[in-house]
Amino acid sequence: MLTFLTNNLKKLYSSLSSKLHALFATKPDEQTLKKIETLLLEADTGITTTTTIIEKLSQAISKNDLTEGHQIKTALQEQLVARLAGTYNPNGVQVYMLVGINGSGKTTTAGKLAHLFKKQGKKVLFVAADTFRAAAVEQLKQWANVTQTPLIMGKPGQDPSSVIFQGCQAYKDEQYDILIIDTAGRLQTKANLMAELAKMSRIVEKQLPHATIHRLLTIDAMLGQNSLQQARLFHESTNLHGIILTKIDGTGKGGIIFSIAHELGIPIAYLSCGEKIDDLVSFDPTAFVDTLFQS
Numbered sequence: 001m002l003t004f005l006t007n008n009l010k011k012l013y014s015s016l017s018s019k020l021h022a023l024f025a026t027k028p029d030e031q032t033l034k035k036i037e038t039l040l041l042e043a044d045t046g047i048t049t050t051t052t053i054i055e056k057l058s059q060a061i062s063k064n065d066l067t068e069g070h071q072i073k074t075a076l077q078e079q080l081v082a083r084l085a086g087t088y089n090p091n092g093v094q095v096y097m098l099v100g101i102n103g104s105g106k107t108t109t110a111g112k113l114a115h116l117f118k119k120q121g122k123k124v125l126f127v128a129a130d131t132f133r134a135a136a137v138e139q140l141k142q143w144a145n146v147t148q149t150p151l152i153m154g155k156p157g158q159d160p161s162s163v164i165f166q167g168c169q170a171y172k173d174e175q176y177d178i179l180i181i182d183t184a185g186r187l188q189t190k191a192n193l194m195a196e197l198a199k200m201s202r203i204v205e206k207q208l209p210h211a212t213i214h215r216l217l218t219i220d221a222m223l224g225q226n227s228l229q230q231a232r233l234f235h236e237s238t239n240l241h242g243i244i245l246t247k248i249d250g251t252g253k254g255g256i257i258f259s260i261a262h263e264l265g266i267p268i269a270y271l272s273c274g275e276k277i278d279d280l281v282s283f284d285p286t287a288f289v290d291t292l293f294q295s
């Protein structure tokens with residue numbers, strides 16, 4: 001993850017971390033906090049998350065717990081890690097259901113995940129549960145070819161839940177290790193589409209009652225604070241286990257990572273920073289924050 005961050009993500013926080021470093025050189029006071037607050041907001045960390053962090057630091061300064069610049073640095077790092085809602089645990093996950101709004105990166109991420117698991121020697125199966133658009137199945141087929149992953153698909157317009165049913169049967173019958181379900185993009189405000197998502201989840205749970213199933217939401221990092229409400233509504237209709245933040249390579253602001261994890265209490269599972277097959281990494285909160293503070 002560190003190499004990935006150093007090579008690809010530096011720009012995400014480069015201006016933030018260099019400006020923060022200047023602040024750590026002096027004794028911390030309320031002025032320092034004001035400046036940290038501004039920098040966090042500029043990086044798209046959001047008002048709620050930024051306020052929480054600043055309040056905690058302010059309390060520590062009032063209690064004389066933070067008297068030196070390096071102490072505020074450590075305290076800020078701890079606060080940022082704490083906002084990341086824990087570390088995502090991928091161990092033992094058998095079924096991945098990728099959900100999210102249109103174009104957020106579900107299909108691309110499905111391909112990259114298959115590649116990741118196949119490198120680990122796992123037997124992977126795709127389910128193309130996006131039956132609305134013929135092009136969607138074609139796109140997943142390409143990833144199936146590239147990664148040499150079998151694919152279960154339905155007929156155009158078929159109920160996606162019935163394709164998922166077929167996928168679950170094949171998963172059991174042919175003893176796969178991992179099932180990756182690619183779903184159609186949907187707007188969080190469309191109640192019928194969100195209900196459909198809940199139905200798909202129920203089918204998987206019923207067909208594979210003993211499997212560890214994770215629903216992961218892909219979020220386009222470029223949408224910034226707009227994605228918070230999106231994630232909230234997805235979480236309400238289909239309890240999410242993790243977030244995959246995509247298109248990190250296209251944004252200069254990364255504060256949204258803290259905001260989403262903190263305000264929704266959902267860990268960040270993976271970061272996607274490009275369209276190539278290897279452009280996906282597991283997310284480790286402590287390593288991520290450490291990297292931000294290297295300069």
Ligand SMILES: Nc1nc2c(ncn2[C@@H]2O[C@H](COP(=O)(O)OP(=O)(O)OP(=O)(O)O)[C@@H](O)[C@H]2O)c(=O)[nH]1
Nearest residue numbers: 102103104105106107108185246247272273274275
């Ligand atoms: N730069 C960049 N582009 C990405 C990334 N992930 C996906 N894309 C691109 O974003 C576009 C949409 O990605 P898809 O994987 O098709 O998104 P989707 O969520 O499956 O889209 P729908 O099925 O239409 O809802 C494609 O052109 C991808 O190549 C990423 O991390 N970085």
Ligand SMILES: [Mg+2]
Nearest residue numbers: 106107130136
């Ligand atoms: Mg898709």
